[in-house]
Amino acid sequence: MDPHLLRTFVAVLDHRSFSLAASALGYTQSAVSQHIAALEADLGTRLVERRPVAATPAGARLMEHAPALLLRLEAARADLARLHRAPSDRLTLACSPAALGAPVARALARLRASARVDVEVRVVGREAVIEEVLTARADLGLLDGVAAPSDPLPLPDLGPTVTLAASEGPLAVIFPDGHPLAERDAVRLTDLAQAQWIDSPDTAVPLDRLRAVCGADGFRPRFRHLGTDIHGLAALAAADHGLAVLPLPLAAALPGVTAVPVRHPRLVHRTELLHPADPSTPARRLTGLLTHRDGSRVHEDAD
Structure with a gap:
């Protein structure tokens, strides 16, 4: 063919x-x-x-x-x-929106403090992160999703690309401020299956993924949000267009919405790092910072 x-x-x-x-x-x-x-x-x-x-x-x-x-x-x-590239002091990092947070920013700051590196960060959709790394348009990728604790994300065959865990943390449903369920300490996703949802496949947890991990019908979209604008998604949720699931630290910082932790099923927001089998020197250094291989600890829910 x-x-x-x-x-x-x-x-x-x-x-x-x-x-x-x-x-x-x-x-x-x-x-x-x-x-x-x-x-x-x-x-x-x-x-x-x-x-x-x-x-x-x-x-x-x-x-x-x-x-x-x-x-x-x-x-x-x-x-x-x-195999034939020259050494470079440039680093291009592709991130899905919810994968780019304070821990990544701190790791980048430590990288730039230890070596002269020109950094470019691209915020793109989840599938685009994979494509950017596989086609060498990015040196590293950070991809997020939901999984059972310590389980890897369900990713397609990536060939010689290396996948490493970068962080795990809690999930939350975002409700409009003042919503009756916003006062709860935690929620069960299966109890919300028939609620109105915003389908935001590149920013929030995709609704088809919620159906799969909860083993339940429902999670039907009332509204579609396409793109990588997390604050735009929060504005839609704040205006009562529907619910969405995001990592708790990120959700808690968004205006106009209340983040309620997910209690059941037992899931985590997981971020994984993708890089080629032979990463550049800056990419190798950032990988060490993000996966704690330099002796540091970078938690998703750190202050």
Whole structure:
């Protein structure tokens, strides 16, 4: 399967247009049509309906594989390029929103105090963190999610990328100030399954993850919040658009909402650090600070 043809296939279905895909890829529309026809001939099945542009059942199944296949190819190219890189005093850190907090900021301060390092921090969605590290656009990634205590996050196959635990801490549901449940000492997530929720997959705990860990239906979105703006999410919750689950230290500092700890099920907010098998010197130093390998202790719920 030719990756160039596969990339064109993904672009056509992402844009739902042959002409827009051609513009995005820098091809002619005729070339895009030829690529799709060649891929269909290779696989022996029709993949794209032309009018209107949409995936056939076979095309929809291929789309389940295509993005991951293309990412792994790009990751392999980036991994080989790292073998020939020159030493650098620059560090690019990709973080999901709830993974970037005071402990990370303190670790970065210690890194810069011990060595001259130019640092760039990018706050992106969870899937984008993985992509940034795999494709060498970032030296390190910090990715957050929920898990049982000491369990790893459920991540896809990352090839030679190394995954290390960075921190674990408590979770909380955010309620509007004055909400009847905001006075409680703790809540059970299963008791809130039929409440109104904000679906914020890159900022809060994704609702499909809550359904999975609670083993319960519900957690249906009343409102969707896309992006990485935690304060925007808090403003929506404060205006009674729905509930969301965040790490407790972060939630407690947000205006207009009350953070109530999650008592059941027994879950933690977990942050994991991703880096290539051969990290740069600044990345290796920051990894030591974040995973306590330098003798320090950096807790998620530290003051």
